[in-house]
Structures are given as structure tokens and as C-alpha cells.
Amino acid sequence: MTTLTIAPTAGARPLADTLTMLRRNLLRAVRYPGLTSFTIGIPIALLLLFVYVFGGAFGAGVAPGVATGSAGRSAYLDYITPAILLFAVVGAAQSVAITAAMDATSGIMPRFKTMAISPGSVLGGPVLGTVVQALVAVAVVLGLAAVLGYRPHAGALGGLALVGLIALVSFATSWLCVAMGLAAKSVETASNTPMILTALPFLGSGFVPVETMPTGVRWFAEYQPFTPIIETTRALLTGTSVNGSTTLQAVVWCLLIAGLGYAWSRSLYRRERG
Template sequence: MTAVAVAPAGRPLADTLTMLRRNLLRAVRYPGLTGFTVGIPVVLMLLFVYVFGGALGAGVAPGVTAGAQGRAAYLDYITPAIVLFAVVGAAQSVAITAAMDATSGIMARFKTMAIAPGSVLGGPVLGTVVQGLVAVVAVLGLAVALGLRPAAGAGGWLAVAGLAALVTFALSWLCVAMGLAARSVETASNTPMLLTALPFLGSGFVPVETMPAGVRWFAEHQPFTPVIETTRSLLAGTGLDTSTTVQALAWTVAIGAAGYAWSRSLYRRERR
């Protein structure tokens, strides 16, 4: 009887670190994609603060007059939404890289190698978390340069970083699934853009109280609103609302779990 050789199953931790390194090297080799991740939130912040901020700031902060005071107040209000945009942009990039791997055949090649299956997807997700945190630091650095003066202490800053990392991790799994489900890289780059609409349809740019009833209901119950409100409270140094924080964490866990299950299912399926 001829013995059948069985390939080793791989080393999950080492394989994940290898895939993480591959993802980070790809970000260095394709600086345009990384620059896009950081550049869009920066442009949005400058646009909304300097073009719309003078007028909108007077609406979000009672007693503030239009003009310089309005811009300062609106900078405080809008920063959490721009932070979320940075996170969404980073997650969008992993959908593109996942589609590139799937359509080029390299992912099929990985399946034949002695690599831990979870590392093929987990490495890029962790790499996206790193890129997302870099984008968040860039956005917060710009906000401080424009005049933002957060009252958060050390614990608050750690909580902001932890929440940003958790949201990036969850959205990255969802976007990996979108990338694997797409039939082309172009489709993969467009599908996650639906996520960029959610901060506008929430409390990111204007208070939900100013919206019509139907839009307000959606804004109050969609995933990004509690994340934005929790980030806003952390940066302001005010006490967290327990209900809002629980909603933010629950939505994040649910999105991450659904994205993970979907992406693993797509990875196991043969691409036709």
C-alpha cells in the first residue's frame, strides 16, 4: 500500500504574520491606494470646516455665532465623523486587495499550499487595522492643527484608539467578503462605498434632531451613529452614555462576526 503524503496544516500565528507583512509591503508598493485612504478624510475635513463650518457650527452649538466661532464649534462636532471616514476608507482598500488576490489566482494558489486558511484573510485584515490607525492619527493630527482641543485624558485616548481599531477590524472583515464576492476589482472598489453614506445619514455632520421623521429614525438606529456619538464623548472628555456605548460595541461585534462568516464561506467556495 502506497502511503499518501499529507501536507502540514501550517502555523496559524506565523502564517498570519507573514500575510500581515505581505499586506503592509503591498501598501508601501502601492502608495496611491494608501494616500487615497488618508487623503479623502483630510479633504473632507478641510472642505466642511472652512466652507460649511462657519454656518453649520452655529447650528450645532447653541449660542455660537457664524464665522470663526462657528468653524471652531463645527470642527469639534465633525471630527468623529471624519475619523470614521478614515476607518471606512481603510476597510475599502482591503476589499480591493482581496479582489485582486481572488481574480489573479494567487488565492487559489494559497489554497494548495501548507498555509493556515485563516491567515490568508486574517493577515490582510490586521494590516488594514494598522493602516486605519495611521489614517486616524493623521486625521486627529490635522484636527488639532486646525484648532481642536480635546479634553480626553490618557484613558480617553486609549479608548478612542481601541474603538477605532475594533471598528476597522469589523468593517475590514465585511469588506473582505465584499471583495471576494465581487467579479472584478472595479466592482470591489465600488461596493464598499455604500458604507461612506452612513455617516451622512447619521449624527456625523448634523444632529439627528434636525432631520425629518423617517430619516431621523434611520439615523438613530443605524450602526455608525452610536460609534460617532461614543467617539465624540471620548474626545470631549464627557461621561459615556452606557446605552450608546453598548449599541456601538454590539453593532461592531455583529458586523465583524457577519463579515468573518461571509468571507470564510466565500474563501472555501471554489471561484467559478
């Protein structure tokens, strides 16, 4: 069966349509609390696991001279928190892949194509909604880290820069995950495809310094997208000097991922489903 595609009429309002789709995405997050709890629950579980199970030993490795035990856990909490925040961002992006697949397979997306709706809003609204959810998840995880003893030292400008970076990373990964969701044959597949994003922090500087890795793994860790993002996040949280080259790499990676995800999503959205 071929889906009839009608171009948006003059009545389509890109901004208003995007806000409508944003509201729809946020309402869906409320109606499907399982997705929302997954976004926040996994990073919280990882934070507690790595701090209280591995932190006593790993802390001595990431902060030379620190003793094992409670001192090690405190040191490892400081080191690992930036990576866990990015897990919250990736978790939110995974949820938008699932919702995109639900729309694509349920028939609602072909229906949107026949309506006077701005095509960009159908995809852009959920992406913006995911950015909002990611910022909320990051705030919750950061709050828990503070309860455990984490003390960020970012000033006002550093805090604003951190929010901007988190929003940019969420924006980029959300577009990529929307494309993955539209390309998936089923909702179940859409929930699994973005899992590759969760592996990247492990293969970067999120959990251990890249200097401790074997040569081949270290090379990959140094040049993959999440390492400069994690290092920039860590510097902003601690209030230390931000490396300009590392920050530039983080921003460029985000822009490349966002551009790829946007182009792929728009191409899939235009494709007719039989």
C-alpha cells in the same frame, strides 16, 4: 477549470502565517501608494471642505448661541472631527476590499489554497494590516484637526478606550469589506461596493444632530450602526461622560458586523472559482 484544494498540513502555523500575511499587506500598502493616499486623502479633503466651506454656517446649528464665521467654524470642527476619523477607518476598509478582489481574480488565492498555509491567515492577515493602516490614518487626520484648532480632552484611559474603539470598528468593517471584495466580479466592482459604508456617517449624527432631521430619516439615523459609534467617539474625544447604553450599542454593532463579515468571507474563500 476546478481549483484543487488541499487542507493545511501539520506544518501550517496559524500565528506565523498570519504575521506573514500581515507583513504582505503592509508591503502592498507601500507598493501601491495610491490606495494609501486615498485612505488618508479623502478624510483630509472632507475635513477641510466642511470646516472652511460649510463650518461657518453649520457651526451655529450644532452649537446654539455660537455666531457664524470663525466661531462657527471652530464649533463645527469640534463637532465633525469624530465623523471624519471614522471616514479614515472606512477608507482603509475599502482598500482591503480592493486588495482582496485583486487576490481573488489574479489567481494567487487559489494558489494559497494548495499550500500549507492556515486558511484563516490568508484573510486575517490583511484585516490586521488594515487595522494598522486605519490607526495610522486616524492619527494623521487627528493631527491635522489639531493644527486647525481642534483640542481633544480625552485622558489616558479615554485615549486607550478611543484607540480600542477605532481598532474594533476597523476590524469589523475590514472583515465586511474583505467579503465584499471576494464577492466582487472585478477589482473595479470591489472599489465601488463598500461605498455604502461612506454614506452611513452622513445619514447619522456625524455631520448634523439627528434631532434636526425629518422623522423618517431621524429614525434611520438613530438606529443605524454609525450613530452610536460616532457618539461614543465624540464623548471619548471630548472627555465627557460616556453613555453606557450608546457604547454598548456601538460595541454590539461592531461585533455583529465583524461576525457577518468573517462568516461571509470564509464561505467565499472556501468556494471554488471556475
